[in-house]
Amino acid sequence: MQKNNISNLNIIASTMPWNQDLPSRLQSLTGAKFQMISSPEELTAERLWQWGPKYIFFPHWSHIIPANVFENFECVIFHMTDLPFGRGGSPLQNLIERGIYETQISALKCIAEVDEGPIYTKRPLSLYGAAEEIYLRASGVIETMITEIVADNPKPVAQSGEPIYFKRRKPEQGNLLFATTLEQAFDYIRMLDAHGYPHAYIDVGNYRLEFTRASRKSDSITADVRITLKSKNPEVEQ
CATH class of the missing domain: 3.10.25.20 (Methionyl-tRNA Fmet Formyltransferase; Chain A, domain 2)
Known part of the structure; x- marks a missing residue:
C-alpha cells in the first residue's frame, strides 16, 4: 500500500559530491525539511517508513531503486533528456556523441519500467563544457525544479511521443x-x-x-x- 502523508520532510538521494549541500540550500529556499541519503545501503523502505517523507528526489543516482521504495513513496528521478527521447543509460555521453548540445532535464516519477514514468516538469540545459561543469549546471537546474515541485505539488503527466532508447556506455x-x-x-x-x-x-x-x-x-x-x-x-x- 502506498504511503499517503502530509509530511514536511523530503529526501535527497545522491552519491555525487556536488549535491551534498543541496538539502541545506533547499531547506533555506522552501522552508521544508530535507534529509540526505548518499549511498544505496541507506535507501531502505524500513528507514523511509520511520521518516515518512513526502518526496524522495534522486539527482544523479545510478543505482537501482528498490520496488518497495518506489511503490510506497513518491520518488522523483531526473533524466538529462527530453523524454521519451533518450530513455536509458549514459544520457550525457550519448547526447554529445550524437552532436546534441542542448537538452531538457526531465523530472519523472519512478516506476518499474526504466525512464517511462509520468513527467512532473522539464527544464532546458546546455551541454557545453566539461562533464563535471555540465553536472554542476544541471544541479542548479534540478534545485529549481525541486523547489517548484515541493511548492506546487504538480500531478505528473504521462509521456507522449515515440520513445528513443540509449544504451549505457562502456x-x-x-x-x-x-x-x-x-x-x-x-x-x-x-x-x-x-x-x-x-x-x-x-x-x-x-x-x-x-x-x-x-x-x-x-x-x-x-x-x-x-x-x-x-x-x-x-x-x-x-
Missing part, C-alpha cells in the same frame, strides 16, 4: 581511436571529464594515456594527460 567506448575528427576527440574528452567517470584514453604499448581538461584550438586540442600502466586500470561503467 569504458572502452572512451577510446580516442574511435574519434575521426578533432571535434569528436574534444567531445570524447570533455564528456567523460567528471568525478567517478572513466576518462577518454589512448593505449600506447603497456601504457594508458587518460585525457582531461581539454581546450579546443582551431587546429589542435590541448589537454592534461595522466599516464598509467594498462594493468592498473579497473573496468568502470560510465
